Amino acid sequence: MPPLARRLFAIYAILAITVFAFPGGLTSWLDDRNRTGWLDAPLAAMRAVDAASAAIGVKAVGERLRTQFRSAIGDDED
Amino acid sequence: MLFPTIDFGLFFAFALWLVWSLNSRNLLKKWVLLALSLAFYASWDWRFLLLLFASGAISYLVGLRVGQEAGARRPWRKAVLALGIALDLGILGYFKYLDFFIAQALTLAHAFGLNPPLEFVSVTLPVAISFLTFHAISYIVDVYRGRLRASRSPLDILLYISFFPHLVAGPIVRAHEFLPQLASPRRAEDFGLSENMLLILGGLFKKMVIANYLAVQFVDPVFTDPTQVSRFDLVMAVYAYAIQIYADFSAYTDIAIGVAALLGYRFPQNFNQPYRALGPGDFWRRWHMTLSTWLRDYLYIPLGGNRHGALMTVRNLMLTMVLGGLWHGANWTFLIWGTLHGVALVVDHAYRHSAFCARFGRTRPAMALDWFVTLQLVCVGWLFFRSPSLDVATQYLAGIWTDNGAASTMPGVVWPLLAAGVFTHIIPPDSRLRLGEWLDARGLSAQIGFGAVAMYVIIVMAPSASAPFIYFQF
Numbered sequence: 001m002p003p004l005a006r007r008l009f010a011i012y013a014i015l016a017i018t019v020f021a022f023p024g025g026l027t028s029w030l031d032d033r034n035r036t037g038w039l040d041a042p043l044a045a046m047r048a049v050d051a052a053s054a055a056i057g058v059k060a061v062g063e064r065l066r067t068q069f070r071s072a073i074g075d076d077e078d
Numbered sequence: 079m080l081f082p083t084i085d086f087g088l089f090f091a092f093a094l095w096l097v098w099s100l101n102s103r104n105l106l107k108k109w110v111l112l113a114l115s116l117a118f119y120a121s122w123d124w125r126f127l128l129l130l131f132a133s134g135a136i137s138y139l140v141g142l143r144v145g146q147e148a149g150a151r152r153p154w155r156k157a158v159l160a161l162g163i164a165l166d167l168g169i170l171g172y173f174k175y176l177d178f179f180i181a182q183a184l185t186l187a188h189a190f191g192l193n194p195p196l197e198f199v200s201v202t203l204p205v206a207i208s209f210l211t212f213h214a215i216s217y218i219v220d221v222y223r224g225r226l227r228a229s230r231s232p233l234d235i236l237l238y239i240s241f242f243p244h245l246v247a248g249p250i251v252r253a254h255e256f257l258p259q260l261a262s263p264r265r266a267e268d269f270g271l272s273e274n275m276l277l278i279l280g281g282l283f284k285k286m287v288i289a290n291y292l293a294v295q296f297v298d299p300v301f302t303d304p305t306q307v308s309r310f311d312l313v314m315a316v317y318a319y320a321i322q323i324y325a326d327f328s329a330y331t332d333i334a335i336g337v338a339a340l341l342g343y344r345f346p347q348n349f350n351q352p353y354r355a356l357g358p359g360d361f362w363r364r365w366h367m368t369l370s371t372w373l374r375d376y377l378y379i380p381l382g383g384n385r386h387g388a389l390m391t392v393r394n395l396m397l398t399m400v401l402g403g404l405w406h407g408a409n410w411t412f413l414i415w416g417t418l419h420g421v422a423l424v425v426d427h428a429y430r431h432s433a434f435c436a437r438f439g440r441t442r443p444a445m446a447l448d449w450f451v452t453l454q455l456v457c458v459g460w461l462f463f464r465s466p467s468l469d470v471a472t473q474y475l476a477g478i479w480t481d482n483g484a485a486s487t488m489p490g491v492v493w494p495l496l497a498a499g500v501f502t503h504i505i506p507p508d509s510r511l512r513l514g515e516w517l518d519a520r521g522l523s524a525q526i527g528f529g530a531v532a533m534y535v536i537i538v539m540a541p542s543a544s545a546p547f548i549y550f551q552f
Contacts, residue, residue: 003267004098004101004266004267006271007266008094008095010271010522010525010526010529011094011271011275012091013526013530014275014526015087017526017530017533018533021537022537026084029084062534062537069538073295073491074491
């Protein structure tokens with residue numbers, strides 16, 4: 001693979017894995033901005049990713065770790 | 079659009095693909111980079127764009143007029159340069175300082191029983207206005223000095239001033255460093271992927287974890303009402319703020335440098351383990367290095383530097399640091415912060431030139447004392463810098479001086495956060511480079527694996543919302 005393609009592949013792969021591990025943030029972000037329906041397609045795609053992440057348990061692990069960490073650090077008020 | 083947000087993540091993901099896909103068509107790529115930068119700036123308030131255009135137009139026109147091209151006659155060069163600087167500073171002064179000076183004038187007038195018809199202008203302070211001014215002035219002065227040829231391209235000038243990675247809080251990139259990079263397509267292989275990925279991930283960790291938690295859990299509550307806090311907590315909050323501001327500001331510039339590098343542009347280093355400094359002079363060679371060198375090159379040296387005897391050196395150091403303090407904001411606390419550093423630099427300058435320093439300065443006890451005294455002095459400075467007003471700073475100092483008997487309420491989490499801040503100062507400075515090379519040598523899967531795990535850890539540890547970067551207000 002050429003150096004530029006390798007670089008872009010690595011960056012987008014990291015971003016994609018992050019979104020898959022924590023799909024809730026991007027889904028909410030899209031939902032908040034979809035007042036007129038212009039983000040219906042990406043929102044539907046993100047909901048599918050969210051469902052896939054939840055189905056194999058990745059989403060739940062991330063959420064549980066976040067809750068545990070914030071509880072340990074004393075930042076679980078919200 | 080803050081760096082550690084989904085907004086910026088999406089913006090960057092889009093920009094990265096777009097910019098590299100246009101790399102072979104350099105002119106189009108520059109237009110796209112400009113459009114992205116303008117969109118980035120307009121995300122705060124589209125009206126601020128007028129400021130960018132004004133600053134770019136002044137720089138472009140003044141640059142053409144003050145350039146030293148061979149054989150070209152340029153009468154009134156100095157006057158045009160002075161006009162350009164005055165316009166840049168005038169814009170800065172109007173938005174940032176006018177209300178402060180009106181308030182001082184009214185206070186003074188009222189003390190003499192006068193009531194002048196002065197009214198506050200009450201304008202919104204545009205994001206990044208100070209950094210815009212620094213970039214604009216550095217360009218026209220460098221052109222005037224012949225360090226760089228005046229650019230014939232308004233696009234290049236506007237892109238130099240508005241390039242989104244450095245636009246809001248630096249680092250301050252000199253025109254002679256940046257403009258040549260716009261001349262031709264960039265080569266991705268000139269920038270190590272892992273090294274810059276580590277820079278961005280390290281910046282996200284410093285901001286999202288260290289700075290955010292220190293601020294919310296400890297520093298902000300203490301500075302809100304220092305009269306209710308124990309002496310121990312007051313002292314610890316100053317050290318905690320020292321770590322917080324370092325983690326916050328160095329995070330911003332680390333992310334900016336990393337993002338620019340992933341787009342193919344090189345920015346200068348801005349921090350080098352500043353709390354390891356041996357002396358105030360050394361501190362300013364390690365802290366916000368691009369501001370220090372800017373102040374040195376465009377203020378201290380033009381004032382005469384150290385070329386006209388001891389008294390003039392003292393004056394120039396004091397003026398530079400007081401103005402550097404005021405640059406941070408129109409508040410007496412910043413003025414005192416700058417003055418404190420000015421006095422420290424004057425004393426440091428005298429000490430470095432003393433026979434005592436020549437004889438004992440490099441011994442271990444002297445260096446340990448140097449480090450200790452410098453750190454305390456910097457932290458006292460941060461007390462003023464962080465205090466919202468002179469009254470609060472005075473209450474804070476009084477609380478440290480007189481124990482109010484309150485028990486410590488410092489959360490236990492502050493200790494590991496402080497330790498993390500200390501860790502960033504004791505690791506070898508080249509460790510990021512070495513780890514980056516190690517990852518690069520291990521290939522794509524190692525890079526992706528490391529990056530994904532690091533992002534995972536950061537998101538697990540990050541609070542639900544990130545506070546703005548401290549230097550956004552400047």
